[in-house]
Amino acid sequence: xxxxxxxxxxxxxDAVARxxxxxxxxxxxxxxxxxxxxKYEVERPEELxxxxxxxxxxxxxxxxxxxxxxGALVPNSDVAYDERIAxxxxxxxxxxxxxxxxxxxxxxxxxxxxNQRTRCYYFNDVSTPCNKREPGSGCSAIGxxxxxxxxLGASSHCxxxxxxxMCVALAALDAAVEVVGPEGARSIPFGDYxxxxxDQPQRDNxxxxxxxxxxxxxxxxxxxxxxxxxxxxxxxxLSYAFxxxxxxxxxxxxxxxxxxxxxxxxxxxxKPWRRTxxxxxxxxxxxxxTAFMSAADFxxxxxxxxxxxxxxxxxxxxxxxxxLSQAASGTAQSLTDKRIA
Numbered sequence: 001x002x003x004x005x006x007x008x009x010x011x012x013x014d015a016v017a018r019x020x021x022x023x024x025x026x027x028x029x030x031x032x033x034x035x036x037x038x039k040y041e042v043e044r045p046e047e048l049x050x051x052x053x054x055x056x057x058x059x060x061x062x063x064x065x066x067x068x069x070x071g072a073l074v075p076n077s078d079v080a081y082d083e084r085i086a087x088x089x090x091x092x093x094x095x096x097x098x099x100x101x102x103x104x105x106x107x108x109x110x111x112x113x114x115n116q117r118t119r120c121y122y123f124n125d126v127s128t129p130c131n132k133r134e135p136g137s138g139c140s141a142i143g144x145x146x147x148x149x150x151x152l153g154a155s156s157h158c159x160x161x162x163x164x165x166m167c168v169a170l171a172a173l174d175a176a177v178e179v180v181g182p183e184g185a186r187s188i189p190f191g192d193y194x195x196x197x198x199d200q201p202q203r204d205n206x207x208x209x210x211x212x213x214x215x216x217x218x219x220x221x222x223x224x225x226x227x228x229x230x231x232x233x234x235x236x237x238l239s240y241a242f243x244x245x246x247x248x249x250x251x252x253x254x255x256x257x258x259x260x261x262x263x264x265x266x267x268x269x270x271k272p273w274r275r276t277x278x279x280x281x282x283x284x285x286x287x288x289x290t291a292f293m294s295a296a297d298f299x300x301x302x303x304x305x306x307x308x309x310x311x312x313x314x315x316x317x318x319x320x321x322x323x324l325s326q327a328a329s330g331t332a333q334s335l336t337d338k339r340i341a
Contacts, residue, residue, distance in 0.1 A: 020210030066220030072111030095169035158201030181211030194271030225250035
């Protein structure tokens with residue numbers, strides 16, 4: 001681990017100012033991802049800016065339009081067990097509880113979860129070339145061991161995947177990310193927050209220099225999907241493992257037809273993968289396997305697997321159909337019995 005200085009931010013403005021003046025600084029809160037990467041020498045910040053004492057980042061509250069605002073420092077465990085979220089946004093509850101362990105959820109924060117670095121063996125191994133770690137050095141996963149890597153939205157520069165479960169649900173729920181920076185505050189639609197790798201794989205998100213995540217907001221309209229939903233996570237072992245494929249699915253039913261749908265994938269791309277065309281294809285349809293297969297085809301269209309992860313294409317298709325079937329029947333994937341229903 002490299003030597004670094006430490007600064008405890010006295011205010012949000014103080015943290016923003018420190019970040020703006022020192023591009024090699026990093027925000028630290030729970031540290032569940034950053035500290036590991038510092039130990040591996042993957043991340044080498046010159047300064048850590050501690051924001052854990054900023055009270056304005058630690059609350060959850062209703063907002064005027066009926067949505068819910070979750071502060072960036074709210075622990076994942078608080079999100080998982082909050083009664084307001086369980087009642088109005090249970091898809092998020094299930095996604096958070098599908099990730100990590102209770103100990104990690106107690107330490108990990110909402111903002112930190114959004115800003116997790118990538119899921120890739122080579123990114124974590126400083127002895128190998130990695131464009132995300134060192135732009136221009138090459139991508140070892142292309143032509144290497146790429147079983148866990150992306151099948152959608154990748155580029156010739158990077159085929160890594162985003163690791164978060166929480167973010168897949170937030171994408172499906174049309175959340176927004178509130179940030180503050182040198183130019184003031186702005187709100188970023190969740191689908192625009194994370195980036196595809198393109199030719200700048202070192203950039204995971206669309207934050208500008210000096211900006212800090214202060215909250216995530218959930219719209220009131222997303223609470224209309226609280227009745228028929230599921231979060232389905234397929235992985236190599238039943239606990240404490242990243243998703244090979246995950247699906248956040250939610251439906252609104254009007255009699256025997258689908259009135260609206262939300263659908264996002266995890267474990268398959270550099271960001272949570274959502275295509276509104278797949279959701280629109282379900283509207284007006286009878287909730288059956290034929291409709292669900294059509295939506296799956298829309299969502300995974302253009303998949304480009306690599307040598308070791310071609311299985312993910314069919315796995316994703318089947319997972320989407322299964323998740324939509326669970327959502328339609330109102331039987332969300334069990335949080336205790338993780339066998340697929």
